[in-house]
Amino acid sequence: MKISKIEIGKVKIPLKKPFITALRCVDFAEDIIIKIITDTGNIGYGSAPPTAVITGDSQMSIVSAIKTVIAPQLIGLEICETEEIFKRIDKSMLHNSSAKACVDMAVYDLLGQLCCLPLYKLLGGYRGSFTSDLTISLREPEVMAHDAVEAVNGGYTDLKLKVGGDAELDFARVKAIRNAVGDKINIRLDANQGWKPKEAVRLIRRFEDKGLNIELIEQPVIAHDIQGLKFVTDNVDTPIMADEAAFGTYEVFELLAARACDLINIKLMKAGGIHNALKIADIAAICGVECMMGCMLESKLGITASASLAGAKSVITRADLDAADLLLKDPIKGGISYDKNRIILNEQPGLGIIEIKDWQNFYL
Structure with missing residues (x-):
């Protein structure tokens, strides 16, 4: 199961009522969504909400980090090569933890599929x-x-x-x-x-x-x-x-x-x-x-x-x-x-x- 392509998109979902904390007030949940597509046709899904006041990551910084820095380093790797995959994710750039988590999530989704086990x-x-x-x-x-x-x-x-x-x-x-x-x-x-x-x-x-x-x-x-x-x-x-x-x-x-x-x-x-x-x-x-x-x-x-x-x-x-x-x-x-x-x-x-x-x- 080899990584062939990574696609990036987003979803915007209204809340039942405004979400208010000491740091922010929002009316929508906005997630960056990725699909890691493999040569076997399996798809791994990952997501990351832009939460700039906490992680420092904005919508476009997450997208840019994945598309221009992280994704190119993973194309061609076998999903079972977890040590190399996570090493490359961690060392690809400083900070940008949400972008890294998004890709990590999709890799784990595919690992579960490879092993025929639910992730938990x-x-x-x-x-x-x-x-x-x-x-x-x-x-x-x-x-x-x-x-x-x-x-x-x-x-x-x-x-x-x-x-x-x-x-x-x-x-x-x-x-x-x-x-x-x-x-x-x-x-x-x-x-x-x-x-x-x-x-x-x-x-x-x-x-x-x-x-x-x-x-x-x-x-x-x-x-x-x-x-x-x-x-x-x-x-x-x-x-x-x-x-x-x-x-x-x-x-x-x-x-x-x-x-x-x-x-x-x-x-x-x-x-x-x-x-x-x-x-x-x-x-x-x-x-x-x-x-x-x-x-x-x-x-x-x-x-x-x-x-x-x-x-x-x-x-x-x-x-x-x-x-x-x-x-x-x-x-x-x-x-x-x-x-x-x-x-x-x-x-x-x-x-x-x-x-x-x-x-x-x-x-x-």
């Missing part, structure tokens, strides 16, 4: 289904409380609340939601780098003192402030998760060596693909640190790849893979399915993607 079984096969949380966008307390109740009524038992930027308002948001959904619903907070270290400690202690029962708090301080993150981790009881700070393998190694966080959020678009995400999971497992499998705002294609890794590894104990459930329509035929708050991995070889509807080709 090829990677470890730990579980075929698991629960995910649902993200509640950053809004006024009463609106977020309404959205939280709606999510619970839809079958979700784990909620991830977007907070950050205004500590007093954040406290009001969390209190309103806890009062609205009751004590049995699991609540996680994602500050998206929105607090200062001392401010974060004061606020988190306030959550603890008021018995708001927060499971974990994700990336409370700016990504590059490892000492600030460690300060928060050391001075609160609530588990602290690194997200934007835990970008790739080296950053995760530094975080865990410094004991700067309690948990790691793995995202394929930060790691540069599944092959590096596997390394992160192994580093965390060696250190006895559990992981969450996270995602960007992306289509079901990317979520299927992330879910495959989450299903494969026991160290990944939590999932924040709700993005496909936030979309108004689904152009991806095949892949994962949702049963309320549960993600079901399919048993088809690779990612199990059958067709991409509304595909728009890039002609560069």
Whole structure:
């Protein structure tokens, strides 16, 4: 199974409601989609959402990186030559992690097809289904409380609340939601780098003192402030998760060596693909640190790849893979399915993607 050609396109999918965080507000999910076509006729699919405020990757930078730098180095290689393929992807250029993840994803899709195994079984096969949380966008307390109740009524038992930027308002948001959904619903907070270290400690202690029962708090301080993150981790009881700070393998190694966080959020678009995400999971497992499998705002294609890794590894104990459930329509035929708050991995070889509807080709 030899790589013959790589085609690049995109899909644009409206959301059910605006997605709002401390960093951005969007109404559509936009994915770059690639097809790696082999001499056997097999097609491997990969995707990458342009998330410039987090990864630094724009739509056109992803397309250009794949078309002009990464793809030419892979044509003619056998899919089973994984050491050479991933070495070339990693060393093709600095940064550009989303473009690298996109190509990596399609390679793994083809590896699954070559081995006649669903990707989650090829990677470890730990579980075929698991629960995910649902993200509640950053809004006024009463609106977020309404959205939280709606999510619970839809079958979700784990909620991830977007907070950050205004500590007093954040406290009001969390209190309103806890009062609205009751004590049995699991609540996680994602500050998206929105607090200062001392401010974060004061606020988190306030959550603890008021018995708001927060499971974990994700990336409370700016990504590059490892000492600030460690300060928060050391001075609160609530588990602290690194997200934007835990970008790739080296950053995760530094975080865990410094004991700067309690948990790691793995995202394929930060790691540069599944092959590096596997390394992160192994580093965390060696250190006895559990992981969450996270995602960007992306289509079901990317979520299927992330879910495959989450299903494969026991160290990944939590999932924040709700993005496909936030979309108004689904152009991806095949892949994962949702049963309320549960993600079901399919048993088809690779990612199990059958067709991409509304595909728009890039002609560069």
